[in-house]
Amino acid sequence: MYDFQYHRPASLADAAKLLQSAGDDGKLMAGGQTLIPTLKQRLAQPSAVIDLGGIKDLAGIKVDGNAVMIGALTTHSTVASSKDVAGKIKALAQLAEGIGDRQVRHCGTIGGSIANNDPAADYPAAVLALNATITTNQRKIAADEFFKGLFETALKPGEIITSVSFPVPEKAAYVKFPNPASRYAIVGVFVARFGSGGTGGGVRVAVTGAGQGGVFRAHKIEEALSKNFSAKAIEGLHPPASSLNGDIHASAEYRSHLIGVMAKRAVAAAG
Amino acid sequence: MPTVNLTVNGKAVSANVEARTLLVNLIREQLGLTGTHVGCDTSQCGACVVHVDGKSVKACTMLAVQANGSKVTTIEGLANGDKLHPMQEAFREHHGLQCGFCTPGMVMSAVCLAKGHPNLTEKEVREGLEGNICRCTGYHNIVQAVLAGAKAMGG
Known part of the structure; x- marks a missing residue:
């Protein structure tokens, strides 16, 4: 792995500033379950890695009217074991339970998965089929506008996903x-x-x-x-x-x- | 170089690491705890599993700096003096190993899986160990060991 500057901001505003000052070579890290293997294979060489793991209010699950809102830093295992998710959208909890393996689920996050948009990842299917809304530090993006191709999304440079809101289906x-x-x-x-x-x-x-x-x-x-x-x-x-x-x-x-x-x-x- | 402060197996530890240092390298090379193994190095085999704040994670897929401030438990931290942890004892009793290379990761995954679940089913154990690979293919006895170990832990 090539070395890099490591930052662990405590707030979203600081993360956005660090990302901006890192320029094109800065990389956000959520759970790191894709980024770290990529770095280990030297398939990426970021100058700075900005670890979002210290921003505590980005994790959590809330039922908000007829929607389930999941914070970007919420791990797959938290979604899989959430009574709120299971009660409202069981399919989403089951999807989370089927990602990778137990150790990966303890670290990997919904925001990381969606931002990475791996063409074989599970979460993008849920986001698109459930017509979810992705909230970033700048705006809200509809699922139909979000996924733009292999590993490509509508996220602009400097934009950070903060939560994903899933309407509850029948x-x-x-x-x-x-x-x-x-x-x-x-x-x-x-x-x-x-x-x-x-x-x-x-x-x-x-x-x-x-x-x-x-x-x-x-x-x-x-x-x-x-x-x-x-x-x-x-x-x-x-x-x-x-x-x-x-x-x-x-x-x-x-x-x-x-x-x-x-x-x-x-x-x-x-x- | 960044400094990380951790509690490893109950002891406070401070170390200077490069940002790119993996948790497993800190544990093995700087702390000398070589019970945690590196098998595949591609996040698949689970030989490197440790607990970070009580949860099983792959130490080859976490930066040491990410674990700053955390409580880490490795295979060396399970036994109480000469008395093996019930899960270790169950692996011995049920011969849940052949060459032994995957064993530390298997045991660490199993302890996390069994916590709060004394009555695991065989299916739950097999699914729970999907991230741990045994190249000797000794899964049968590993599963028996985890079922017995979970009971012995009592939740």
Whole structure:
């Protein structure tokens, strides 16, 4: 690992200042479960690492009306074991419980996962399918505007995620086909159905692990499920292989097939 | 160089480290506690698991500076003098090891997993140990040991 300047600010304002003064080579660190392995392989060489772990008010879970708000520094294990999350959006707690392994979940955070936008990460599927709102130190960003491609997001330089707010769906489920070694999603599908209340109703389906540009919504599946929320209704509607990613773990054709299977399982699991 | 102040196995420790020093390197090379192992170095094998403020973490995937101010427990901190921790005793009793390289990490993960859960199921143990790899593939006895150790710990 190349050496770097290490900063551990105690407030969001200080973190933003440090990030600004570090210029292009500054890097924020949340739980470090992606950044540290990246640094160890010398795939990144930041001049400064700004550790957000000292900003205590960035962690925590609040039920806020018909939404669950999760602080950016909240670990996967905290989300997985939260009664508030399990009571309102069980699928989200289950998703968190399936990330990496127990040790990784003790450190890894929701904000870090979303900001990194790994195309095989689990949280982006939940954020997109649940139509979450990402709050930063500068603004609020809708899920549909946030994910911009492989490891790319709408975050500007100097922008720091502070929390993610998930509207509570009527029903939801996340099912993934994990890589058995890394437990990243080869394909993961998050299905959420909203009532006709404040969110406008309808069904949202997000797919992770498979897209050439990272997480995406499966619109044809959404339309079919909006009319008939059943596994039968989406037979054969999985996106074509030509739009998907193929690699040593799975071909694009196989991923296409898996999207159909995972989507049907998710619909069945959502009940 | 940054200074870190930690409590390691109950003792206050102060050390100068480079920002890039991993917690596992501080523990092994500067503190001389070589019971914590480095297996894969890619955050997958779990040989380096220690407890930071009571939670199992991979010490190869945490900077030493991140642990500043924390309470760290390594495998050396489990036994009470000559008396093994119930989980260590269970690993011995059930022969939960072959070559022994993964054992410190397995035990540390198991202790964290079993805390507050004396009646773990086999499925919970297997899932809870997903981040610990045994290259001897000795999982059967490891799982038996963790189930027995959890009972012996009594939560």
